[in-house]
Amino acid sequence: MAKMGRPRTFDRQKAVVQAMYIFWEHGYETTSLSQLKANIGGGISTPSFYAAFGSKEKLFNEAVQCYLETYACVTDALWDDEISPRDAVELTLRRSTKMQCESGHPKGCMVSLGTMSAPSPEFTHVAEPLAASRSRTLQGFVRCVERAITMGELSKKTNARSMGIAFNSFLLGVSILARDGVDASDLNDSITELMKLWDIELCQSK
Amino acid sequence: MAKMGRPRTFDRQKAVVQAMYIFWEHGYETTSLSQLKANIGGGISTPSFYAAFGSKEKLFNEAVQCYLETYACVTDALWDDEISPRDAVELTLRRSTKMQCESGHPKGCMVSLGTMSAPSPEFTHVAEPLAASRSRTLQGFVRCVERAITMGELSKKTNARSMGIAFNSFLLGVSILARDGVDASDLNDSITELMKLWDIELCQSK
DNA sequence: ATAGTTATATATCGATCGATACAAATGTAT
DNA sequence: ATACATTTGTATCGATCGATATATAACTAT
Numbered sequence: 001m002a003k004m005g006r007p008r009t010f011d012r013q014k015a016v017v018q019a020m021y022i023f024w025e026h027g028y029e030t031t032s033l034s035q036l037k038a039n040i041g042g043g044i045s046t047p048s049f050y051a052a053f054g055s056k057e058k059l060f061n062e063a064v065q066c067y068l069e070t071y072a073c074v075t076d077a078l079w080d081d082e083i084s085p086r087d088a089v090e091l092t093l094r095r096s097t098k099m100q101c102e103s104g105h106p107k108g109c110m111v112s113l114g115t116m117s118a119p120s121p122e123f124t125h126v127a128e129p130l131a132a133s134r135s136r137t138l139q140g141f142v143r144c145v146e147r148a149i150t151m152g153e154l155s156k157k158t159n160a161r162s163m164g165i166a167f168n169s170f171l172l173g174v175s176i177l178a179r180d181g182v183d184a185s186d187l188n189d190s191i192t193e194l195m196k197l198w199d200i201e202l203c204q205s206k
Numbered sequence: 207m208a209k210m211g212r213p214r215t216f217d218r219q220k221a222v223v224q225a226m227y228i229f230w231e232h233g234y235e236t237t238s239l240s241q242l243k244a245n246i247g248g249g250i251s252t253p254s255f256y257a258a259f260g261s262k263e264k265l266f267n268e269a270v271q272c273y274l275e276t277y278a279c280v281t282d283a284l285w286d287d288e289i290s291p292r293d294a295v296e297l298t299l300r301r302s303t304k305m306q307c308e309s310g311h312p313k314g315c316m317v318s319l320g321t322m323s324a325p326s327p328e329f330t331h332v333a334e335p336l337a338a339s340r341s342r343t344l345q346g347f348v349r350c351v352e353r354a355i356t357m358g359e360l361s362k363k364t365n366a367r368s369m370g371i372a373f374n375s376f377l378l379g380v381s382i383l384a385r386d387g388v389d390a391s392d393l394n395d396s397i398t399e400l401m402k403l404w405d406i407e408l409c410q411s412k
Numbered sequence: 413a414t415a416g417t418t419a420t421a422t423a424t425c426g427a428t429c430g431a432t433a434c435a436a437a438t439g440t441a442t
Numbered sequence: 443a444t445a446c447a448t449t450t451g452t453a454t455c456g457a458t459c460g461a462t463a464t465a466t467a468a469c470t471a472t
Contacts, residue, residue, distance in 0.1 A: 002439085002440070003440080003448080004439070004440045004441075004446075004448065005438075005447040006439050006447080006448050007438075007448085007449075008448090008449065008450095009449080025325065026326060027325055029236050030235045030325050032428080033429075033431085034428080034429085046430090046431075046451095047432080047433090048449065048451090050430095050431070050432080051448075051450085052449090055430080055431080056430065108321075113322055115314075115319070115322075115385050115386070116319055116323070117322070119232040119233055120232060120236060131386060134382070134386060138383075138388075159395060161392060161395070161396075162392070162395040162396045162398065162399045165388065165395075165396035165399075166376065166396040166400050169376045169377075169379030169380055169382075169393075169396065170372065170376045170379060171375075172378070172379030172382045172383065173374065173375030173376055173378030174375055175321075176378045177344075177374070177375055179321050180321070180340060182344075182371065186368070187375075189365060189368040189371075190367075190371035190372040192368065193371075193372045193403060196403060197399060197400070197402060200402050200406060208470075209418080210418065210470045211417040211418025211468075211469055211470075212417080212419040212467065212468040212469050213419075213468075213469065214418090214420095215419080238459070238460085239461085240458080240459085240460095250420095251419095251420070251421060251422085252460090252461075252462085253419080253461095253462080253463095255461095257418080257419060257420085262461090
């Protein structure tokens with residue numbers, strides 16, 4: 001049974017993806033409704049927008065969910081226990097960096113850059129899912145280090161939180177460097193450098 | 207000889223500092239004129255604002271200059287040849303992190319977070335001085351590594367750009383972590399971790 | 413005292429912000 | 443054919459955006 005009523009003239013899901021790109025590029029507050037409307041299905045009217053998405057804020061929420069379910073999956077390895085902790089960390093760094101630098105969408109990570117997406121006090125709640133994702137990713141890095149310690153791969157003296165923060169902070173910075181136009185190959189070389197941090201802490205007794 | 211004409215009812219320099227804090231917190235585009243006016247000298251009128259600063263953009267430029275001449279100086283060690291390269295890098299990381307986490311002003315670094323200060327194409331030129339400062343800081347880190355190689359402190363095999371990017375990317379990430387409320391002590395511990403990167407590359411022949 | 417200079421206060425500019433009212437258009441269900 | 447559901451187009455809402463015109467107030471220079 002098909003839907004009742006007059007059919008939509010644009011693809012709603014494609015519209016969410018398009019909105020995601022715009023919010024990713026400019027952030028929540030700086031993106032205007034006219035901007036969104038103009039880039040959905042070759043341009044839609046105000047009532048069509050509100051009928052389909054409810055409000056700018058609700059569309060942003062959908063766009064964030066869309067990002068988390070697609071592009072943000074580059075960090076999934078952090079919670080995959082079938083991958084060694086070291087590989088999980090390196091894979092995450094390389095996958096995320098590659099994604100952040102590839103063409104076809106805005107540079108950098110929407111979650112990281114989302115720190116400044118809704119800076120006004122009245123809108124901080126809007127970017128809350130992004131903050132939650134950042135917190136989760138940090139925990140993911142710490143988790144990997146803890147797993148390595150438990151597995152006896154890293155020394156018991158290793159400070160898991162410190163190492164987790166170090167890897168996470170580097171990756172957050174990649175978003176800014178990608179926006180500034182630093183090459184993916186240069187960033188990859190610096191990942192190789194950064195991973196030496198892991199190898200120092202390798203358990204000698206192995 | 208004192209100035210002619212009716213005297214100003216507010217301190218212009220204090221106003222620039224106050225504006226700097228607001229732009230630092232919210233970015234250029236998201237900061238409104240009313241917000242600036244309300245926070246200058248207990249509130250000023252629109253004509254007073256324009257008479258004193260010319261425009262929102264010009265005030266932003268002054269605010270950025272003010273930041274670069276004060277808070278941004280935490281990275282000055284990178285160009286100080288009287289400090290050993292390693293100390294220069296560590297000092298910069300610790301000073302900047304301390305500054306970014308201290309109270310009395312917005313968390314994070316105005317230069318780093320300025321990546322999303324003016325995301326609209328029509329305003330990108332406004333945040334250009336911030337981008338230039340980020341580029342300069344990156345070069346400062348690279349410079350320190352190069353200096354260490356020249357001095358024979360680091361191995362000649364060291365990839366200066368990769369290491370520079372690694373330290374710089376970490377520091378850029380600190381801005382986001384500081385905004386997210388991560389403790390300064392935790393960040394400091396991760397700096398201790400990060401500096402091990404340097405010690406791995408130490409020249410063995412010394 | 414008078415002229416010249418600068419900042420002030422009041423009022424308002426056109427443009428854009430996010431969001432709605434209303435009625436015509438277009439589909440399905442019976 | 444009719445009723446119902448949903449989207450569309452046109453017009454517009456009050457609020458705020460950054461910025462300005464005009465006239466008055468407060469100071470210095472002569």
